[in-house]
Amino acid sequence: MTGLPELTRRRSYALAPDLVLTPAGARDGMVVQVRENRIAFVGPRAEFERQAQGTPITDMPDRAIVPGFIDAHTHLGQAFGKAITGGEPAQIWRRIWAPMESSYDADTVHVSAKWMFLEALRGGFTGIVNFAVLDGEKAAALHQAAEDVGIRLVSATGGALPVDGPHRPTACETAKAIDAALRRAEAHIDACAGQPLITPSLCIPAVQSAPVEMIRALSDYAAERGVLFQIHTNEHHVEVHWSVCTYGRRPLEVFAEHGAVGPHTLHHHCTLVTDHEIEILRETGSAVSYNPLASAWKGDRVAPALGFAARGVRFGIGTDSTRSDALRLLESAETAQRLSQGMQNADFSCGAAWTWIDGATRGSADAAGLAGVTGQIVAGQRADFLVLDRRQPEVTPSWDFEWELVRLYNRDQIDAVVVDGRCIMEGSRPVGWDSEEFLKSNRKRAQDAVSAAPIIRCHGRSADFRYR
Ligand SMILES: [Zn+2]
Incomplete structure (x- = not known):
């Protein structure tokens, strides 16, 4: 558990992961501060501590923050x-x-x-x-x-x-x-x-x-x-x-x-x-x-x-x-x-x-017409980001974070999803609602919607092609 659902309910918080993916590339030793749904600061920890004396920082060892x-x-x-x-x-x-x-x-x-x-x-x-x-x-x-x-x-x-x-x-x-x-x-x-x-x-x-x-x-x-x-x-x-x-x-x-x-x-x-x-x-x-x-x-x-x-x-x-x-x-x-x-x-x-x-x-x-709103970990943008777990064997030791992100990271390494400063998913489960119950109670509706529609399927099921 990351503790992010509680932490991100605050008006302001500061995170210090191992690595932050900035527009200039992956950087370590950085702090990301979020204030009122926006990224307020991204920079070296020493600079943040100088500017915002006494502001608590949440350390996130073995974690990366990347843009959503x-x-x-x-x-x-x-x-x-x-x-x-x-x-x-x-x-x-x-x-x-x-x-x-x-x-x-x-x-x-x-x-x-x-x-x-x-x-x-x-x-x-x-x-x-x-x-x-x-x-x-x-x-x-x-x-x-x-x-x-x-x-x-x-x-x-x-x-x-x-x-x-x-x-x-x-x-x-x-x-x-x-x-x-x-x-x-x-x-x-x-x-x-x-x-x-x-x-x-x-x-x-x-x-x-x-x-x-x-x-x-x-x-x-x-x-x-x-x-x-x-x-x-x-x-x-x-x-x-x-x-x-x-x-x-x-x-x-x-x-x-x-x-x-x-x-x-x-x-x-x-x-x-x-x-x-x-x-x-x-x-x-x-x-x-x-x-x-x-x-x-x-x-x-x-x-x-x-x-x-x-x-x-x-x-x-x-x-x-x-x-x-x-x-x-x-x-x-x-x-x-x-x-x-x-x-x-x-x-x-x-x-x-x-x-x-x-x-x-x-x-x-x-x-999408959202330039300047989201898409980068930079001060002024809305705080939309992911927290990734860097401890798994597929990405350890790390040599080049961008190649690792494109080729080796997997969905199960997404620890948390933050949108507009608020953690809305932790460990693949949404915060505040029950996704298992949602899927269970709507599975029949989903099946019925497909069965009732006048769909034309030309190919058929994969097994039908096994012996052709
Ligand atoms: Zn389309």
């Missing part, structure tokens, strides 16, 4: 059906997720979100960027789940009016859909106000999901209100092909032509991007979520994240609801680049570990 990870892309409605996607061909959103999520009532939205928050905290995420088009009642249920748990959330809503079906929306239908989406957006931004851990965001699913006028209207409104605009961009071959056939342009080129690029935009995936499109992202200051595991499990290609890093494209790292484990995500981020690019070029460094840590902390915060 931020999942730059997830769908909180996808908690219940994870292994169903095994072996499935790309575009599972059409056959599995959309049919499942559209059958939820507000209570199921609440349970699914809380379920995923629990997984996320166990995996070291202190912040989540959600992607969903929700009405006010369902958004409120999702916000209640975030409040129950105490996690930081970028909460989305938006609109959709598919343009890839047999019926193309008329001008009148488009105008009505824009109007409804903007009204929902305005109400959503108002509903998020006054919730310190919740930040509003707007979204449109993808290029086929709405007329270009609607994509422009929502992106413009997000820019005007100073909130994040999210969209899935150049993820699958089918989508790029459709876009070129329909508009004569690739999806990101369509977004650039219609105002859906810029510092307020977060483009999910960007797996199939040309050099020209990488330049669009860089020139316009648009952000990307790199989802390495989603590429492996359900995608068409791995995003050129090393290229994003080298060319100064803003990017964060996300799970896309594959597996809420930040440490295994770091490993996937490195491995996916190594297999898809590094090995072809004898690039043995492949981002040198810190690229992926930076991407999943500061980078994800920046991509």
Whole structure:
């Protein structure tokens, strides 16, 4: 037991672990002081003792403090059906997720979100960027789940009016859909106000999901209100092909032509991007979520994240609801680049570990519109961090903390998760509520939600393939 749940209830406290992961790298002999939810001081112990004479310091031997990870892309409605996607061909959103999520009532939205928050905290995420088009009642249920748990959330809503079906929306239908989406957006931004851990965001699913006028209207409104605009961009071959056939342009080129690029935009995936499109992202200051595991499990290609890093494209790292484990995500981020690019070029460094840590902390915060709020252990930011146990054989003796974090640390070494200065998970168990009881009492609801949804599964169970 760390004693952190009690200690972090105080207005101010100071921690002295073995090691602190600062923006300049891993440092020992440091003190991190938290005051009123924010990091008030990070620096050498002697300096802290000089400045804050008599302030008690809690020693944390064999422990490291690292920034909390931020999942730059997830769908909180996808908690219940994870292994169903095994072996499935790309575009599972059409056959599995959309049919499942559209059958939820507000209570199921609440349970699914809380379920995923629990997984996320166990995996070291202190912040989540959600992607969903929700009405006010369902958004409120999702916000209640975030409040129950105490996690930081970028909460989305938006609109959709598919343009890839047999019926193309008329001008009148488009105008009505824009109007409804903007009204929902305005109400959503108002509903998020006054919730310190919740930040509003707007979204449109993808290029086929709405007329270009609607994509422009929502992106413009997000820019005007100073909130994040999210969209899935150049993820699958089918989508790029459709876009070129329909508009004569690739999806990101369509977004650039219609105002859906810029510092307020977060483009999910960007797996199939040309050099020209990488330049669009860089020139316009648009952000990307790199989802390495989603590429492996359900995608068409791995995003050129090393290229994003080298060319100064803003990017964060996300799970896309594959597996809420930040440490295994770091490993996937490195491995996916190594297999898809590094090995072809004898690039043995492949981002040198810190690229992926930076991407999943500061980078994800920046991509999510939370730059300066969270993502780094620096004075002034909100106190979102993890306490890691450094005593295990996998990471002892320590030679290079960043490589160890990317390749060797595991979820069971997360001693505590602190969000906004408060310890909300200790030893994989949430503070203040019973996760075992929660899972037990909601397991049937989860099974029913999947069973009742009109899911189309093309692959089937793994055992069915054993003798083929
Ligand atoms: Zn997605």
